[in-house]
Amino acid sequence: MRARTVREVGEFGLLERLTRMVNRAGLGAPAPESPFPLLVGIGDDAAVWRSGSALEVCTTDTMVEGVHFTRETTPWEDVGWKVMVANLSDVAAMGARPLYALVTLGLSPETPVADVEAVYQGMIQCCREYATHIVGGDIVASPVTFVTVALNGVAWGEPLLRSLVKAGDLLAVTGSLGGSRGGLEVMLRHPEVEEVGERLREAHRRPRPRLDEARVLVEEGVRAAIDVSDGLVADVSRMALASGLAARLEADRVPVDAALSSVFRDEALELALTSGEEYHLVYAAPPAVMERTLARLPGARMIGRGEPGRPGHVRVEGREGREVHSSRRGWDHFRPWSS
Amino acid sequence: MRARTVREVGEFGLLERLTRMVNRAGLGAPAPESPFPLLVGIGDDAAVWRSGSALEVCTTDTMVEGVHFTRETTPWEDVGWKVMVANLSDVAAMGARPLYALVTLGLSPETPVADVEAVYQGMIQCCREYATHIVGGDIVASPVTFVTVALNGVAWGEPLLRSLVKAGDLLAVTGSLGGSRGGLEVMLRHPEVEEVGERLREAHRRPRPRLDEARVLVEEGVRAAIDVSDGLVADVSRMALASGLAARLEADRVPVDAALSSVFRDEALELALTSGEEYHLVYAAPPAVMERTLARLPGARMIGRGEPGRPGHVRVEGREGREVHSSRRGWDHFRPWSS
Incomplete structure (x- = not known):
């Protein structure tokens, strides 16, 4: 059908x-005859091609008003910051560092110029912090506001791919999760939460790409990674699917944002498992490599393993092996409530 | 103010x-310390950086439904073809050939899948014809349909820049103009025009990037070019502005599409001067270089020259030096009727 x-x-x-x-x-x-032979096409966080002695990566990510953000929860400066981070995080997930960004703005003619400048201010702050140049782009009229960034970068060494998890590899995440979703929940449902809420709002509005962590992973010989852009379980599912494996996560090991726990208590784990725009890296490695990465990345935690099974299936186990969460496949932008 | x-x-x-x-x-x-030093940033048809022994170019272009096309005049396959050509043409205008495209689709959840496949079919036809690979992208939900392509390519030699017109350089265009606008006019106002109208509709729906011509220009030592994406006068104005010069065009020399002339007669010249999405290249060169290019490009015509004057001012002269058209600046997407 x-x-x-x-x-x-x-x-x-x-x-x-x-x-x-x-x-x-x-x-x-x-295209091996190309001056820049292609190594990775559709299906990973970024495309990769060989460019002289370097490996170049290229990715693109978009934010659409009313879909990825609203004016109520995300000031324009933060829209600029966030769309840049989404791209930087894709570059990090490939084991690369960013170089050059092209920015497309879709704008209604009635948009205040100050709002557009605020978007650029946010992008510029982010680019300064992460050594990225803005080298071009396009401005188009559009009935709905959107910002697209295309970002070129250069790999530190062998690229990190989604598809290179092996059965028996351990899985780890570079830091604690759930702050972004927690910030959104605070803004929408708990405006009364003040000090801790501010930390969560900050996590939602000013997420950070894990570029330094990516470099450590490459240096230690990690080969498989993805960034948590759509939620831990969803993104582990994608990584497992690309590798033809299932994955098992231990709920007790998943690092949950402390502010999130203090506000949401029993709900915190579920939020941490599903919160998108976290931009921590999930990576897979055999035990010896894993040990070296954990020694160098103080925030990183081992959370599970890849194993034979239905490709893409992720089982999250609580105490005594009880299943507390499971996902067949990742977050679907067109069917947000079906997964 | x-x-x-x-x-x-x-x-x-x-x-x-x-x-x-x-x-x-x-x-x-x-950023000279970069592994890929930047040569051209914001302000030309594409960014350019050095990548090993090659010069890489990167550009991006977008089509938004209701702004750049409507379902009435542009079937979905043609939307895919056209957005890819807009990018290929930017690459041609830099004296480069295309390599790798990333495609962003903004789609309403209610979009028929067949329509999306038709957009891709059009892009694929275009990519096959012009040796371009589709290596990634992004699909996002959006209340308005849009397609953004980011395209990486490699220069044939020294890049063609907008800013390198010299006073006294001759200006030429690689072929006849006006077909795209003529096709739109036929669809909107003259559906009764059949055979010739079909040629014009084809020019509107299936424009072609001038990649072969770009290579010839580079081989012959041309240094300055732009593609006619917003209209001859508008794009010559941009080129002149970037070069700090004015330009003078001779109306009698501007090659007007034959089908356009046969349908629109007295209006044809004005349409040819302002028709966008033509994608012929306008280039500037000293007389000796110009002569060599014209010998190798049978469709190309010398149309005017760069000269000292108000930067960006373009004067189009008819018989006896009478001004028939003039533009201070190019087409403005947010003020379409003000130029």
């Missing part, structure tokens, strides 16, 4: 169809 | 403000 709308086939179904079309046309395959 | 909305400051005013912000923050400057 042929599904009819994008909602019906979902983000993953649509992506699979389009990827198949590209591959059938021979446009997704490596 | 501080203008208030994007419409009030216009596309150019906004671009100037944002570029100033980026430059003040030191983010637009070359």
Whole structure:
């Protein structure tokens, strides 16, 4: 049966169809005769090609008003910061550092110039902090505001791929989770929470890409990583799926943001498992490599392992092996409530 | 006085403000210590950086439904073709060839999957014809449909820049103009025009990037070019402005599309001077270089020259030097009727 709308086939179904079309046309395959031979095409956090003696990465990420943010919860400066971080985090997840960004703005003619400047101010703050240049872009009229960034970077060494988890590899995350979703919940439901709430709001509005951590992972020989952009379970599921494996996470080991725990108590774990825009890195490595990374990354925690099983299945176990959460597949932007 | 909305400051005013912000923050400057030193940042058809022994270019271009196309005049396949050509043409205008595209789709959940596949079909046809790989991208929910492409390419030699026109350089265009606008006019106002109309509709729906011509220009030592994306006069104005010069065009020399002339007669010249999405290249060169290019490009025509004067001013002269058209500045997406 042929599904009819994008909602019906979902983000993953649509992506699979389009990827198949590209591959059938021979446009997704490596082009070894190219001056820049392609190493990684559609399906990871960024594309990768060889460029002289370096490996170059390129990614793109978009924020649309009313979909990825609202004016109520995200001031314009933070929109600029966040869209840049989404791209920087993709670059980090490939084991690379950022170089050059192209910025596309879709704007209604009635947009106040001050708002556009605020978006740029946020992007500029972020670019200064993470050594990224803004080298071009496009401004177009649009009935809905959107910001797209395309970001080129250069890998520290061998790129980190989603698809390189091996059965028996340990899984770790570079820091505690849930702050971003906690900040949103505080803004929408608990405006009365003040001091701790401010820390959570900050986590939501000013997330950070883990570029330094990415470099450590590459230096220690890690080969598989993804960033937590759609939620820990969802992104581990994607990584497992790309590697043809299942994954098991231990709930007690998942590092939960302290501010989140203090406000949301019993709900905190579930929020930490599903919070998007966290931008910590999840990575996989054999025990010896894992040990070296944990020694160098004080915030990182081992949270589970990759194992044979239904590809993409993630089982989150509580005490005595009880399942507390599970996901077949990741977050779907067109079917947000179905996963 | 501080203008208030994007419409009030216009596309150019906004671009100037944002570029100033980026430059003040030191983010637009070359980064010579980079593994990929930046040669061209904001302000040309694409950014350029050195990548090993090659020069890499990167550009991005977007089409928004209701702004750049409507379902009535542009079938979905043609939307895909056209957005890819807009990017390929930017690459051509830099004297480069395309390599890798990242595609962002903004889609309502209610979009029929068949429409999305048609957009991709059009992009794939175009990529096959012009040796471009689709290596990644992003799919996001959006209340308005838009397609953004970011395209990386590699220069044939020294890049073609907007800013390198010299006073006394001759100006030429690689082929006849006006077909794209003619096709739109036929669809909107003259559906009764059949055979010739079909040629014009084709020009509107399936424009072509001038990648082969770009290579010839580089081989012959041309240094300055731009593509006709917003209209001949508008784009010559941009090129002149970037070069700190004025330009003079001879109306009789401007090659007007034959089908356009046969349908629109007296209006044809004006349409040819202002028609966007033509994607022929306008280039500047001293007479000896110009002669060599014209010998190798049968469709190309010398149309005028760069000269001292108010930067960006373009004077189009008819018989006996009478001014038939003039532009201070180019097409403005936020003030379409003011130029």
